[in-house]
Amino acid sequence: xxxxxxxxxxxxxxxxxxxxxxxxxxxxxxxxxxxxxxxxxxxxxxxxxxxxxxxxxxxxxxxxxxxxxxxxxxxxxxxxxxxxxxxxxxxxxxxxxxxxxxxxxxxxxxxxxxxxxxxxxxxxxxxxxxxxxxxxxxxxxxxxxxxxxxxxxxxxxxxxxxxxxxxxxxxxxxxxxxxxxxxxxxxxxxxxxxxxxxxxxxxxxxxxxxxxxxxxxxxxxxxxxxxxxxxxxxxxxxxxxxxxxxxxxxxxxxxxxxxxxxxxxxxxxxxxxxxxxxxxxxxxxxxxxxxxxxxxxxxxxxxxxxxxxxxxxxxxxxxxxxxxxxxxxxxxxxxxxxxxxxxxxxxxxxxxxxxxxxxxxxxxxxxxxxxxxxxxxxxxxxxxxxxxxxxxxxxxxxxxxxxxxxxxxxxxxxxxxxxxxxxxxxxxxxxxxxxxxxxxxxxxxxxxxxxxxxxxxxxxxxxxxxxxxxxxxxxxxxxxxxxxxxxxxxxxxxxxxxxxxxxxxxxxxxxxxxxxxxx
Numbered sequence: 001x002x003x004x005x006x007x008x009x010x011x012x013x014x015x016x017x018x019x020x021x022x023x024x025x026x027x028x029x030x031x032x033x034x035x036x037x038x039x040x041x042x043x044x045x046x047x048x049x050x051x052x053x054x055x056x057x058x059x060x061x062x063x064x065x066x067x068x069x070x071x072x073x074x075x076x077x078x079x080x081x082x083x084x085x086x087x088x089x090x091x092x093x094x095x096x097x098x099x100x101x102x103x104x105x106x107x108x109x110x111x112x113x114x115x116x117x118x119x120x121x122x123x124x125x126x127x128x129x130x131x132x133x134x135x136x137x138x139x140x141x142x143x144x145x146x147x148x149x150x151x152x153x154x155x156x157x158x159x160x161x162x163x164x165x166x167x168x169x170x171x172x173x174x175x176x177x178x179x180x181x182x183x184x185x186x187x188x189x190x191x192x193x194x195x196x197x198x199x200x201x202x203x204x205x206x207x208x209x210x211x212x213x214x215x216x217x218x219x220x221x222x223x224x225x226x227x228x229x230x231x232x233x234x235x236x237x238x239x240x241x242x243x244x245x246x247x248x249x250x251x252x253x254x255x256x257x258x259x260x261x262x263x264x265x266x267x268x269x270x271x272x273x274x275x276x277x278x279x280x281x282x283x284x285x286x287x288x289x290x291x292x293x294x295x296x297x298x299x300x301x302x303x304x305x306x307x308x309x310x311x312x313x314x315x316x317x318x319x320x321x322x323x324x325x326x327x328x329x330x331x332x333x334x335x336x337x338x339x340x341x342x343x344x345x346x347x348x349x350x351x352x353x354x355x356x357x358x359x360x361x362x363x364x365x366x367x368x369x370x371x372x373x374x375x376x377x378x379x380x381x382x383x384x385x386x387x388x389x390x391x392x393x394x395x396x397x398x399x400x401x402x403x404x405x406x407x408x409x410x411x412x413x414x415x416x417x418x419x420x421x422x423x424x425x426x427x428x429x430x431x432x433x434x435x436x437x438x439x440x441x442x443x444x445x446x447x448x449x450x451x452x453x454x455x456x457x458x459x460x461x462x463x464x465x466x467x468x469x470x471x472x473x474x475x476x477x478x479x480x481x482x483x484x485x486x487x488x489x490x491x492x493x494x495x496x497x498x499x500x501x502x503x504x505x506x507x508x509x510x511x512x513x514x515x516x517x518x519x
Contacts, residue, residue: 006135026074134169137203169199214403218243247462280369299370304333309376390455
C-alpha cells in the first residue's frame with residue numbers, strides 16, 4: 001500500500017493530519033499490511049532517514065529531480081521523505097501567517113506525482129493508493145490519468161481521506177498545464193469548482209472510495225451548514241463515503257506510564273490524580289491549597305479561533321469566574337481571543353489562568369490533573385483531545401458535533417451512564433447548561449468516579465481504526481478490479497469494468513451515484 005500525506009509524525013506537524021499519517025501506517029503494518037508512506041522532507045526534520053533513491057518527476061513541461069530518504073515507522077511500516085529543497089526547505093509547511101505559499105499547487109502536485117514515481121521505480125505492485133486531504137488530492141487524479149496504463153498500478157484501488165472539508169486546495173486553472181493536467185479535467189465532474197480548480201474535489205471525484213474522520217462528520221458534510229460549499233459534491237458520493245474515527249497513540253497517552261505527570265495511576269487509583277491536579281495548578285500559577293483543590297479544575301488546549309468554540313466562550317466569559325470552578329487554558333490563535341483570556345486571568349488570578357502557546361509535556365499534565373476538559377467546537381471532524389481526556393479520567397464537556405459526538409457518550413443523570421457532557425444546540429445558554437450540569441455532578445463523588453472510569457475503559461487505539469480502514473481497502477480493491485463486481489456492501493455503486501479508467505477522458509461523473517450538478 002502507498003500512502004501520501006503532506007505531514008506526518010515524527011517528521012512534521014501542523015494539525016491532526018500528522019497524527020493520523022504517522023500512526024495509521026504503523027497500525028496497518030502490525031495487522032500484516034505492507035505500507036509505505038510518502039511525505040515531504042521539510043526543513044528541520046528531526047528524523048532524517050537514509051538515502052534510498054533518486055527520482056525524475058515529470059510535472060508539465062518540467063522534469064524535476066528529487067532525492068528520497070527512507071525512515072522506519074512503527075510496526076514495520078516505512079516512510080519515504082521526498083527531498084526537493086526549493087519546494088520544501090522553508091520556514092513553514094504551507095505558508096506564513098495567514099497567507100499560503102504562492103506555489104503550493106506546484107509543491108503538492110510534485111508530492112503526489114513523486115509518490116507515484118517512487119512506486120513505479122520500485123517496481124512492486126501497489127494494491128491501494130491512499131491519499132490524505134487536499135495536498136494529496138492530485139494523487140487519485142494522476143493515478144487515473146497519467147498512470148492509467150497499468151504497470152505498477154494495474155488494478156490499483158484508490159482511497160481518499162478528507163480530514164477537514166474547509167480546506168479545499170483551490171488554485172487558478174492556469175496551473176493545470178504546468179502540473180501536467182489537461183483542460184478537459186476542468187469540469188464539474190472533475191476538478192472545476194466555481195471557475196477554479198480544486199485539489200480536494202479531484203481527490204473526491206477520482207478515488208474509488210472516500211473516507212472522513214468520523215461517522216457523524218460524514219453525515220454533517222452533506223449539509224449546507226457543514227459542507228463548506230462542497231455538500232453537493234459530497235452527497236454525490238453516496239455510499240462511497242465512509243466515516244472512520246481516528247485513533248490515538250495509547251502508548252504515548254497512558255496515565256499508568258506517563259513520565260510527564262508526577263503521579264501515575266489507573267482506573268483503580270484515581271485518588272492519585274490530586275497530586276497531578278496540584279502540580280497543574282502550580283504550573284499555571286493558580287492556588288493549590290486544600291480548598292482550591294476541592295473545586296473543579298477545567299482545562300482547555302486549543303487553537304483560539306471561532307471553529308473551536310471561542311465565540312461561545314466569549315459570550316459567557318463574564319459568568320465563568322462565578323461558576324465555582326477554576327480554569328487553566330493553553331493555546332494560541334486570534335489576537336482578540338488571546339487578549340480575552342489574558343484579561344480574564346489578570347482580573348481573576350485565583351480562578352483563571354492562561355498560557356499562550358503550546359507545550360507538549362504540559363498537555364500531558366493538563367489531562368492527568370484537570371477534572372474537566374472543555375471542547376465546545378462549532379464543528380470538529382474528529383478531534384483527538386477529547387479522547388486523550390477520557391483516557392486520563394479528565395471528563396470532557398463538548399458540543400455534539402462530528403467526532404465529538406461519536407466519541408463522547410453523554411452523561412445521563414437518571415442512569416449514571418456516560419463518559420462526558422454534551423450540548424446539542426450551539427448557543428451560550430446550552431454551553432453554560434452543560435458546564436453547570438458537570439459541576440453539579442462533580443459534587444457527587446460516586447457518580448464522578450463512574451464517569452471517569454467509563455471514559456478510561458473506552459478503546460480509542462489505532463488498532464480499532466485500522467480495522468475500519470482495512471475493510472475500506474478491501475472494498476476499494478473489489479470495486480477497482482471488477483468487472484462489474486457485486487457491491488461489497490449494500491448501496492455501494494459498482495465503479496467500472498476492469499481497465500475502463502485507462503481512458504483519461506472518462507471522468508468521475510460516470511462512476512458516481514448521482515447526476516452531475518454542483519460546481
